[in-house]
Amino acid sequence: MIFKAIFLRDRYKGALQFATMVTLAVVFLYPIFIVFTNSFMGLFEITARFTHHVRPGNAIFVNGNFHFVRLTLIPDFVSLRQYGVLFFGHPRYLARYWNSIALALPIVLGQAVISAPAAYAFEMSRLRRKEIIYFIYIVVMLMPLQVALVPNFLMADRLGILDSRLAIILPGMVNPFGVFIMRQFLRGLPRDYVEAAQADGAGHLKALCFIVAPLFKPAFAALMMLSFVENWNLVEQPRIFLQAVQEPLSVYLAQMATANLDMIFAASLFYLLPTVLVFLYGQEHMVEGIQLSGIK
Numbered sequence: 001m002i003f004k005a006i007f008l009r010d011r012y013k014g015a016l017q018f019a020t021m022v023t024l025a026v027v028f029l030y031p032i033f034i035v036f037t038n039s040f041m042g043l044f045e046i047t048a049r050f051t052h053h054v055r056p057g058n059a060i061f062v063n064g065n066f067h068f069v070r071l072t073l074i075p076d077f078v079s080l081r082q083y084g085v086l087f088f089g090h091p092r093y094l095a096r097y098w099n100s101i102a103l104a105l106p107i108v109l110g111q112a113v114i115s116a117p118a119a120y121a122f123e124m125s126r127l128r129r130k131e132i133i134y135f136i137y138i139v140v141m142l143m144p145l146q147v148a149l150v151p152n153f154l155m156a157d158r159l160g161i162l163d164s165r166l167a168i169i170l171p172g173m174v175n176p177f178g179v180f181i182m183r184q185f186l187r188g189l190p191r192d193y194v195e196a197a198q199a200d201g202a203g204h205l206k207a208l209c210f211i212v213a214p215l216f217k218p219a220f221a222a223l224m225m226l227s228f229v230e231n232w233n234l235v236e237q238p239r240i241f242l243q244a245v246q247e248p249l250s251v252y253l254a255q256m257a258t259a260n261l262d263m264i265f266a267a268s269l270f271y272l273l274p275t276v277l278v279f280l281y282g283q284e285h286m287v288e289g290i291q292l293s294g295i296k
Helices: 002-038 043-048 081-088 091-124 130-142 145-159 166-173 176-187 192-199 204-215 217-232 236-241 249-259 264-293
Strands: 059-062 065-069
Touching (some): 081 264, 091 130, 091 249, 091 264, 130 176, 145 236, 166 236, 176 217, 192 204, 217 264, 236 249, 249 264
Antiparallel strands (some): 059 065
16 A cells, blocks of 8 residues: 555656646747747738737837737738748848847857866966955856946947947957856866876866867857857847947847837747757757756
8 A cells, every 4th residue: 555655646746747847838838839820920910909908018019009919829811921021021130130140159159268268277277366266257247237238338438349249249258157157067077187187298278178178068068058048139238339230130129019010920930040949959968068067
């Protein structure tokens, strides 16, 4: 009877966990599914679903009035016209898409290149008071983004890089988050590897490039994916540092919602596509990297 009770308890517990995971999956995937299905909806059907009954937090401002959109799972009429207009008749969308890529990729690659040597220096070097420096460095990571906007603006002004992507790329490349992840990973790495390389005559640079860097792959994957998602969705920095023609798609989508209702779902779907593909392709590496980065 005891074994039967334990078996039933484990079975019910497993069923409850499965039901919870399915429920959470449905909740998180529902908005993406709505965007996908409604991207095949034409302008007439979208505007036909407008109502003048305003509900707080669910209204959009169109033509001087607030409207609430009643979303449905499946469109009544499937249309591909909005995709054709989006890619062949709306060059500003493709230009903003390229702006997002031109901002996100240099930051991601720069973080990967800078974070590894910095984390190695903090963990493997024998510098005095390095922990104090590291603590001050990490405090910057804990500050809200808005706190750093004014100093970044003043520094960009002095360097003469205002109204250019460098005003966003350079601060993004030295984000402390990457150093934090890399150092957490290094703390779980045995020092014997580095000491053995140094005993054979290798310096810190060779030890980093040929011993530590190959072992960094899971941490690199986690950092690059999290950094890409963060910088793909930039909003505050582009509105402050960039001109309108340089703004990324994350800023331009808000303008499309009021002027191009027939294309907004299709535009949003392709805006989501890079981040979804990144996570689907590298989710195993990201989970492994986060787990290894938490090793003490």
